[in-house]
Every structure is written in C-alpha cells, then in structure tokens.
Amino acid sequence: MRMTILAVDDEPIALDVLCRAIRKAVPDCALIPFTDPRAALDEVRRRPISPNAAFLDVEMFDLTGLELAKQLKDLYANVNIIFVTGHADYMGEAFYLHASGYILKPASPEAILTELDNLRRPVKDGRDGRLRVQCFGNFEVFLGEQPLNFARSKTKELFAYLVNRRGAVCTVRELAAVLWEDRSNSPAVQSHLRQLVKDLTDTLAAAGAPNVLLKGRGRLSVVPDAFSCDYYDFISGSIQAVNAYMGEYMAQYSWAEFMIAYFDKQ
Numbered sequence: 001m002r003m004t005i006l007a008v009d010d011e012p013i014a015l016d017v018l019c020r021a022i023r024k025a026v027p028d029c030a031l032i033p034f035t036d037p038r039a040a041l042d043e044v045r046r047r048p049i050s051p052n053a054a055f056l057d058v059e060m061f062d063l064t065g066l067e068l069a070k071q072l073k074d075l076y077a078n079v080n081i082i083f084v085t086g087h088a089d090y091m092g093e094a095f096y097l098h099a100s101g102y103i104l105k106p107a108s109p110e111a112i113l114t115e116l117d118n119l120r121r122p123v124k125d126g127r128d129g130r131l132r133v134q135c136f137g138n139f140e141v142f143l144g145e146q147p148l149n150f151a152r153s154k155t156k157e158l159f160a161y162l163v164n165r166r167g168a169v170c171t172v173r174e175l176a177a178v179l180w181e182d183r184s185n186s187p188a189v190q191s192h193l194r195q196l197v198k199d200l201t202d203t204l205a206a207a208g209a210p211n212v213l214l215k216g217r218g219r220l221s222v223v224p225d226a227f228s229c230d231y232y233d234f235i236s237g238s239i240q241a242v243n244a245y246m247g248e249y250m251a252q253y254s255w256a257e258f259m260i261a262y263f264d265k266q
Helices: 012-025 037-046 065-075 091-096 109-117 153-164 172-179 187-206 230-235 239-244 259-265
Strands: 004-008 030-034 053-057 080-085 101-104 131-134 140-143 213-216 219-222 227-229
Touching (some): 004 012, 004 037, 004 065, 012 030, 012 053, 012 109, 030 037, 037 065, 053 109, 065 239, 153 172, 153 219, 187 213, 227 230
Parallel strands (some): 053 080, 080 101, 131 227
Antiparallel strands (some): 131 140, 213 219
C-alpha cells in the first residue's frame, strides 16, 4: 500500500537528509515535506491528507515537534509519530505522547525502515478495510489510499446523493429529480437510473463493499456504518472532521450547496 508520509524540520539541510532517507527507504511513498511546522499544520487542516506517519524534528522554532505532534494527533488520531532529533533527552515525552518511534540524526534509510516496519498503528491494506468517503471539498471515494473508479460520472453522483442523505430511504422519483433536474420522470429516465443502480452495485461489490447499499422495490439508501465519511464524523463531533471542513461540501454538485449553511452554523 502506498504510504503518505509527513516530514517536518525547520533546518532545510536536515530536512533534505531526512527526505532522502525516507525516499530511499520507501520509494513509492507520497512524501510531504515542510520546513515550517505551522505551515504543515495549516496544510493538514486545509485538506484531508491523512498521513500514515509523520517524521518530526523535536527542536523547532515557534512550534516544537512535541507541540506539533499533539495537534496532529488531534486531527488524525491514528497517525504514527516518529521523532527525529540530535538528542535523546526527549524520549520520555515522546513515549508519553504514544509516539511510534524515535530516530537520532542523521536519519538513515535503515533507521527509517526499522521504524516503518514497527509502527504503533500498522498501515492496513485498504482492501481489508472500509471505504473512505470524502465529502468536504469535492466528493471522492477511496479504497485505501486509491480513488475508487466510477465508470460513469452519474453513478458517482448517485452515490454522492445517497451519502448526503445519511441512510434515509430515497425513492426512484426523488433520485431522478436530483440527477436530471431538467427532465421529467419518463420511462427513459427510469431505465437510465436502473442502469446507474446496477453500475453502482457492481462497483461497490468489486471494491469489496457490497454491504454499503440497501435496496428495496423502488427505493435505495446507504448503510452509514458500512464506510467512513468525514461528513458523518463532523456530525458526531470529531475534531479531525470539524477542522477538515473549509467551507466546501461536494463542490461539484449544485444540489449540495444548501448544506453549506448547515455546516457554517455548527
């Protein structure tokens, strides 16, 4: 599985050494480096990066690695924190924060691999987990770290609307009115909708998530507990989800605009 790794050190040379070691240890990772810890924090708040691991220098100007680690864990409870420093004085605080590991500078590829092979929260293959649905920003669906491929854009929009309804039963007439605002609920539209439902059913089954949809005669809904969703987490009060919301919700769909007022009131 392709890992997403955050690397933060306010010394450019030290950051370059760290990034070289990480890239050599895991060449296919998505590496996101920062020399400014506050910029790193702002970025993960602005968009749902979902880092699997964060390699943090401990002694940084303005915001220490320990402080950054605390705030990252508030945003992403399952992130593995690995401190990288020239001193061993902070190991006690690191373990208090339930850090995954501790590396002394200069970081080597071997040390990086050792820590990644022994993560406190191992990274699981997305095929063994639930789908992850992103509603903030553009609507996207992920299997692990890979976007789920929808053969038809309308199939993806159908799923988006069902997710938006949070398990409420949607009738064929309601779905047709949303997906084709300028067309009447004709036999042709109903036939097209049946094709989309079959396409969505097949897509979810191929992704190993056949239990996400609940179908009845002329009715359709999702099972909210069958996948993770930032919108649902927001409603439940998750700090990570609340911080991830930046004023956009399913931005590619005009029918989703009415939800913005709801989020802005929270």
